[in-house]
Amino acid sequence: MITTPTTRLRELDFLRGVAIILVLFRHKYLFQPLMNMGWIGVDLFFTLSGFLVSGLLFKEYKKYGTINAKRFLIRRGFKIYPIYYLSFPVYIAPIVLAEEFWLTGFLADVFFLQNYLVGWGYSNAATWSLAVEEHFYIGISFFFWLVIYIKTKKPKFYVNKLSRFLKPENLLVATLITCFILRVASNLLFPEQPIRNTTMTHLRIDSLLVGVYISYLLQFKRQTIKGFFEKNKVKLLFVSFLFLVWTPFLDPISSLFVKTIGFAMLYVSFGFLLLFFILDAQINPTLDRLVGRHTVNIVSKIGYCSYSIYIIHIIINFNSYKIFGKLNIPYNHYIDFLIAASAAVVAGMLMTYYIEEYFLGIRNKYFPAKG
Secondary structure (H helix, E strand, O other): OOOOOOOOOHHHHHHHHHHHHHHHHHHOOOOHHHHHHOOHHHHHHHHHHHHHHHHHHHHHHHHHOOOOHHHHHHHHHHHHHHHHHHHHHHHHHHHHHOOOOOHHHHHHHHOOOHHHHOOOOOOOHHHHHHHHHHHHHHHHHHHHHHHHHHHHHOOHHHHHHHOOOOOHHHHHHHHHHHHHHHHHHHHHHOOOOOOHHHHOHHHHOHHHHHHHHHHHHHHHOHHHHHHHHHHHHHHHHHHHHHOOOOHHHOOOOOOHHHHHHHHHHHHHHHHHHHHHHHHOOOHHHHHHHHHOHHHHHHHHHHHHOHHHHHHHHHHHHHHHOHHHHHHOOOOOHHHHHHHHHHHHHHHHHHHHHHHHHHHHHHHHHHOOOOO
């Protein structure tokens, strides 16, 4: 039975939909500017994921004074692993049949280490970003454990010297700065590794952490951030647009600017945009007016299914052009894009409603969310 959760925020699913549509533009040629800027969809996913996942943990901490990291990781696993591993044979089979199997790449994909050992994903290039998110889930669990431990145990080093620095907001800002410094250093010292400089977790996790930072502010300093937003929302919208305007013209792999300052500009832009979507009470009527109610609903539905679409779209892209040969008609990249994108969305929706939701039902039965 197909069901869509009623507690989801339509406006955030709309952002997810925009993100996955951008990814589709990146991985299947339609127009060059769209292909150039399509990669920013992953960064939008990162910021949204950091915001939403940390929000669950912040709410749990506010209610219970602690978090259950094991339960959190199990629940994340039920969300991520079934679709990922069930689709894995579809990607690895052509490699095996072509006798190009590489054990290190296979193991990297299995254990979410592809962004370090391979660069992109081995069997499915797009899965490098899933590795970043998996590392983030583990890292944020440790982060919460550390903060709670320090707050409850109050070790001597904390009381005497580090109480100010070890506040959550200060740790987050310090990590953002460290990530930026490491990214600049890696690109300058290892320019021959453009892919890893684009995909390694310690160089990209700041896009997730800015979502965590926004979630923290909204959970613990909501009136302050809301006042700041109301006073400066026009300026924030302008900066958000300004920090995105260059994206149709530069490719991240070949551009040092993108791989250093550009990534930071993106998360600032998406962070401000996220504030709009959370704090502007008129965001849904505004979207309906600007884009059209039915269009927003469709994009939001696509956003709800974005994970499955993301997983399956690469293999569909790889095979869609073959239809022209089988039908003996001239190749047309516009039609090819339409076929591939439509097939990815339909397949992703079926996977979401009949596979992902099945496993989420099991998760909710045996590991229900703490209410």
